[in-house]
Amino acid sequence: MKTENQKAWFFVLPVLLLVAFNALIPIMTVVNYSVQETFGDNLFFWEGLSWFEQILRSDRFHDALGRQFLFTFLILIIEVPLGIIIALSMPKKGIWVPVCLVTMALPMLIPWNVVGAMWNIFTLPDIGLLGYFINNTLGIEYNMTRSPVAAWVTIIVMDVWHWTSLVVLLSYAGLVSIPDAYYQAAKIDGASPWKVFRYIQLPKMKTVLTIAILLRFMDSFNIYTEPFVLTGGGPGNSTTLLSIDLVKIALGQFDLGPAAAMSLIYFAITLLVSWLFYTLMTKDDAK
Amino acid sequence: MAKITLKNLRHSYLPSPKGAEDYALKEIDLDWQDGGAYALLGPSGCGKSTLLNIISGLLTPSEGRILFDDVDVTDLPPDQRNIAQVFQFPVIYDTMTVRDNLAFPLRNRGVAEARITERVAEIAAMLEVVELLDIRASHLSPDNKQKISMGRGLVRDDVNVVMFDEPLTVIDPHLKWKLRSKLKELHQRVKATMIYVTHDQTEALTFADQVVVMQDGEVVQIGTPVELFERPQHTFVGHFIGSPGMNVLDATEAGGRVSFEGQEIAVEGKVTGQGGATQVGIRPEFVSIGATGLPARVRKVSDIGRHSVVEAMVGDTPVKAVIDGEAPGQGDAVHLAFRPDQTRLYRDGWLSIETDGAVAS
Ligand SMILES: Nc1ncnc2c1ncn2[C@@H]1O[C@H](COP(=O)(O)OP(=O)(O)OP(=O)(O)O)[C@@H](O)[C@H]1O
Ligand SMILES: [Mg+2]
Numbered sequence: 001m002k003t004e005n006q007k008a009w010f011f012v013l014p015v016l017l018l019v020a021f022n023a024l025i026p027i028m029t030v031v032n033y034s035v036q037e038t039f040g041d042n043l044f045f046w047e048g049l050s051w052f053e054q055i056l057r058s059d060r061f062h063d064a065l066g067r068q069f070l071f072t073f074l075i076l077i078i079e080v081p082l083g084i085i086i087a088l089s090m091p092k093k094g095i096w097v098p099v100c101l102v103t104m105a106l107p108m109l110i111p112w113n114v115v116g117a118m119w120n121i122f123t124l125p126d127i128g129l130l131g132y133f134i135n136n137t138l139g140i141e142y143n144m145t146r147s148p149v150a151a152w153v154t155i156i157v158m159d160v161w162h163w164t165s166l167v168v169l170l171s172y173a174g175l176v177s178i179p180d181a182y183y184q185a186a187k188i189d190g191a192s193p194w195k196v197f198r199y200i201q202l203p204k205m206k207t208v209l210t211i212a213i214l215l216r217f218m219d220s221f222n223i224y225t226e227p228f229v230l231t232g233g234g235p236g237n238s239t240t241l242l243s244i245d246l247v248k249i250a251l252g253q254f255d256l257g258p259a260a261a262m263s264l265i266y267f268a269i270t271l272l273v274s275w276l277f278y279t280l281m282t283k284d285d286a287k
Numbered sequence: 288m289a290k291i292t293l294k295n296l297r298h299s300y301l302p303s304p305k306g307a308e309d310y311a312l313k314e315i316d317l318d319w320q321d322g323g324a325y326a327l328l329g330p331s332g333c334g335k336s337t338l339l340n341i342i343s344g345l346l347t348p349s350e351g352r353i354l355f356d357d358v359d360v361t362d363l364p365p366d367q368r369n370i371a372q373v374f375q376f377p378v379i380y381d382t383m384t385v386r387d388n389l390a391f392p393l394r395n396r397g398v399a400e401a402r403i404t405e406r407v408a409e410i411a412a413m414l415e416v417v418e419l420l421d422i423r424a425s426h427l428s429p430d431n432k433q434k435i436s437m438g439r440g441l442v443r444d445d446v447n448v449v450m451f452d453e454p455l456t457v458i459d460p461h462l463k464w465k466l467r468s469k470l471k472e473l474h475q476r477v478k479a480t481m482i483y484v485t486h487d488q489t490e491a492l493t494f495a496d497q498v499v500v501m502q503d504g505e506v507v508q509i510g511t512p513v514e515l516f517e518r519p520q521h522t523f524v525g526h527f528i529g530s531p532g533m534n535v536l537d538a539t540e541a542g543g544r545v546s547f548e549g550q551e552i553a554v555e556g557k558v559t560g561q562g563g564a565t566q567v568g569i570r571p572e573f574v575s576i577g578a579t580g581l582p583a584r585v586r587k588v589s590d591i592g593r594h595s596v597v598e599a600m601v602g603d604t605p606v607k608a609v610i611d612g613e614a615p616g617q618g619d620a621v622h623l624a625f626r627p628d629q630t631r632l633y634r635d636g637w638l639s640i641e642t643d644g645a646v647a648s
Binding site: 179181182184185187188189190191192195199200203204 | 340343345364365366370371372374375376378380381382383391392395396436439
């Protein structure tokens, strides 16, 4: 006979507690701040949804959000195809495999703030290797602290340098899992290289690519340290992405209410886009 | 459609092979007649897949030539050889429908769309997958996936040869039987040369008109299933085909007389050649138990349905006999008789005897 009781719940309890402590409770604190006004001394005044309204109507938020989407869009459209191309051109076996893999993994092992500092020094017009080369050898005016375009190009190149490897490694994992017979069959069926990519490699990489894109989306959408160290959000506000703006409001101006409301909106957007993307990508598998 | 000739074919996977053991294929000279149903039979690692991949052009042989109807195709890539190959594990294009999968080889060759529709319909009917045509291929069961892989091989009507590399490994036993008879039927209909690789003798013997037996990168014997059974050219063939396999017994030969365990025994005909390690080969089906003959003691009796397999010791050598009817008990003293016209001498593994009239090759 099948026994039915509720004991199983006890086994879920530890996880539940863990999630509560590292996610639910912090988020609830933020929710708490987002609907109140405080001037310190643990004094709170009920504000309702006015902070949300204020944020959603503010031009400053719209601008930061626009910059954020532009940044994420640009790095995705560069990193994903580039990552796939690099993965496709990596050797499948032999002594060069570990060499390639380690080289690829290196940028990802460097801490965010160090990456920012590295690129900051690297691009200094007077003493930075790259900055000096572009300004003095090529004779092109390039100064991140003055030109917004230079600042944007730099943070994008930096992110591509830092994170394309993730796409490469995940795509590569997908590629090496394809049995030789698929390539042999394709040869016999007379498939062109493009068709091999379109009908064999891409479908086999789809799952890992979905994960790669999701990770890159979430990471780049929440990016803070690197642009903060590199440009500090400038020149002007030109590279003030959402998280930099958020920190300015929360810690610079100490407007905890609006900052909390903004955090929640920010969180909701990240969640919504991730969910939409994931559902879209996995839709036809379920059929 | 074409006759396929393999000339002095050798292949090694090593860049600079030295001894014979470095070669996956040692020296192959073989003709595949147009329209034949061949089975390529041999134990794991004997070079069956290597040979197929060389015929299809996936591999370039280290030495030797491949001719299709006397045209040298050794340097042509697979898609220019007009061949089809089905692999051990089903290969299907997951994102396409079954219909597009079947049409794929034709579309890649620029066949007119009307002709494609016609061919796909024909093949789908033959394979009984008409109702699956609009399903996405990734949703198929393994046996249907393998059917589609076969279908892609059969859909072109201009193929010289269709090769199957152990295509039924992943299929359930009852479906295996169905697919195998399907293949046989397809061969009669499409009339292309077919080469079927397997290491399962039943599969080889039911499918093929001609069986090519390989061992260690060499072709040991080519013949009809009956020839392989009745007159194995090599002890390996005798042992590999038949269940239980042929008895291969160490024997001595002097001046045309053959002795086994100190007793002279009658053989098929005139012994040829001399020297080397000599053995007597006789199938268990032709060993009988009677009142006279070699004295032996029964060690084991196993019931295999209508027959019993009796294993008896002649001196220190076990000999198997297949017996109809009453079998002796374990430990009984018996006498074994070998049917002379089925008792042959092998020298270093190879047949070394002539029948009356025919000359053994
Ligand atoms: N790509 C390869 N590189 C090096 N050696 C190989 C390669 N493929 C096969 N071999 C070797 O060549 C020999 C013949 O292999 P092959 O795959 O042709 O055997 P097979 O008869 O098809 O065996 P099976 O029944 O297991 O499929 C084996 O010794 C195998 O180890
Ligand atoms: Mg094989």
